[in-house]
Amino acid sequence: MLKRSAILCATLLVMLPGALLAAPITTLPQHAPFVSTLPVRHTLPPFFDQLEKRTFDFFWDTTNPANGLAPDHYPGPSFSSIAAVGFALTAYPIGVERGWVTRRQAAQRVLTTLKFFEDAPQGKAAAGETGYKGFYYHFLNMRTGRRWPDIELSSIDTALFMAGVLFDQSYFDRDTAREREIRAVAGKLYNRVDWPWMQPHPPLIGMGWTPEDGFIPHSYRGYDEAMILYIEALGSPTHPIHKDAWAAWSATYPKFWGDYYGREQLSYGPLFTSQYSQAWVDFRGIQDAFMRAHHSDYFINSRRATESQRDYAIANPMGWTGYGKSLWGLTACDGPGNFAVKADGKRRQFYGYAARGAGIVGTLDDGTIAPTAALGSIAFAPKIVIPMIEAMQAKYGKSIYGRYGYVDAFNPSFHDRNVALNSGTVVPGVGWVDSERLGIDQGPILLMLENYRSGFVWRVMRRNPSIRRGLERAGFTGGWLDGKPATQ
Numbered sequence: 001m002l003k004r005s006a007i008l009c010a011t012l013l014v015m016l017p018g019a020l021l022a023a024p025i026t027t028l029p030q031h032a033p034f035v036s037t038l039p040v041r042h043t044l045p046p047f048f049d050q051l052e053k054r055t056f057d058f059f060w061d062t063t064n065p066a067n068g069l070a071p072d073h074y075p076g077p078s079f080s081s082i083a084a085v086g087f088a089l090t091a092y093p094i095g096v097e098r099g100w101v102t103r104r105q106a107a108q109r110v111l112t113t114l115k116f117f118e119d120a121p122q123g124k125a126a127a128g129e130t131g132y133k134g135f136y137y138h139f140l141n142m143r144t145g146r147r148w149p150d151i152e153l154s155s156i157d158t159a160l161f162m163a164g165v166l167f168d169q170s171y172f173d174r175d176t177a178r179e180r181e182i183r184a185v186a187g188k189l190y191n192r193v194d195w196p197w198m199q200p201h202p203p204l205i206g207m208g209w210t211p212e213d214g215f216i217p218h219s220y221r222g223y224d225e226a227m228i229l230y231i232e233a234l235g236s237p238t239h240p241i242h243k244d245a246w247a248a249w250s251a252t253y254p255k256f257w258g259d260y261y262g263r264e265q266l267s268y269g270p271l272f273t274s275q276y277s278q279a280w281v282d283f284r285g286i287q288d289a290f291m292r293a294h295h296s297d298y299f300i301n302s303r304r305a306t307e308s309q310r311d312y313a314i315a316n317p318m319g320w321t322g323y324g325k326s327l328w329g330l331t332a333c334d335g336p337g338n339f340a341v342k343a344d345g346k347r348r349q350f351y352g353y354a355a356r357g358a359g360i361v362g363t364l365d366d367g368t369i370a371p372t373a374a375l376g377s378i379a380f381a382p383k384i385v386i387p388m389i390e391a392m393q394a395k396y397g398k399s400i401y402g403r404y405g406y407v408d409a410f411n412p413s414f415h416d417r418n419v420a421l422n423s424g425t426v427v428p429g430v431g432w433v434d435s436e437r438l439g440i441d442q443g444p445i446l447l448m449l450e451n452y453r454s455g456f457v458w459r460v461m462r463r464n465p466s467i468r469r470g471l472e473r474a475g476f477t478g479g480w481l482d483g484k485p486a487t488q
Helices: 006-013 046-062 082-098 103-119 155-171 177-191 227-235 245-256 272-280 289-293 298-315 371-375 382-400 439-454 456-461 465-473
Strands: 135-137 208-210 257-260 263-266 339-343 346-350 425-427 431-433
Touching: 046 082, 046 382, 046 439, 082 103, 082 155, 082 272, 082 439, 082 456, 103 155, 103 177, 135 155, 155 177, 155 227, 155 272, 155 456, 227 245, 227 272, 227 465, 245 257, 245 289, 263 298, 272 298, 272 439, 272 456, 298 382, 371 382, 371 439, 439 456
Parallel strands: none
Antiparallel strands: 257 263, 339 346, 425 431
């Protein structure tokens, strides 16, 4: 059963009908002027070393070595998610830097992946194609790499895939035949994406297209995870979109700006919207027009969003089991299923895969916790993430942690054994525990752990000329773009 489409058509439809709850919003004095500090290298307790290695192993072990396609979910039969492939392409060099695989092994896996996409068929046909106009279908057959039935050509998922492509283009910089080919094929893949074609309502970028129905009627309009999409489209050397696209995309920011749990911020409930773009792009100390006007940057904004989610859990307005400073984290993730059952003494509505979150616009919360929500924010707010993960591991680790790190989600309030679950099982004394791990949720865990520890992914991506060009055309200035040290 398909559970994810265009990463939930980007949180445009993030809150399900009837699921909006009044979110406590308080007004505090204006925050102090924008201040940044110099970067440092961070150490973590030994458990986090093991967690990072196991999360890397998820990508290394479950990807099809014949074509580089990474599964959407594991274990069990799965289609490939091209967004998960983007995370996998970034995972391999992390493995090199950590000594888990050799540079030669990683380069060969990367080259296999890139050459598959270089040679895969692109066309308008409803079946037998991998993509069209340089974009790719959101889900592909893991073996053949062809379109999974009825799935859309996805702009955001293509952008997440391309983030991995551009990362490898910059990382594999040695003068060897294999690494020269990686750079050449990566450039070919990125340069053939016809970004303006995916603009049925310019200057905005559309969400997707299908051969059967044409363009999806919705376009990406901030604030959400589409920063990486617009930056890549603006930075293209061959098919760039007009530079006014960023202003159009960010025009709705005032809708999402305010004080949430005492912190002034751009707020959008699910934490993946803060994490996906920032897993690759270093926003520390660089500002676009909106952030300059509000004396902040996107990194600081994501710290505030993370801290506010923790405070939402402490307040626990819906009374879910376990919520507090030692258990929090709402984002797009698996869930028990779409039904209403009795839990915590009352009848409750639960969901399957959904974009759970808490923010100014609204809240979708059914008691389901996703470890990726906090771990993907470790670089933003380590002081609250690290102790939370340690407490969660101590209490729930035996049930939710295994060979490939954390399962996608669990729900301590859900104990009903009489309904057909989407996935997972009910563990006595624990609650619902997922049986799957999702590539798009494993990715932020791995990349952000490494960014917190060393800044590695950010450092490599800062070297990519297309990323720099996209940021500059979007109006970003300051920080590392102006030759100053990256800030934290």
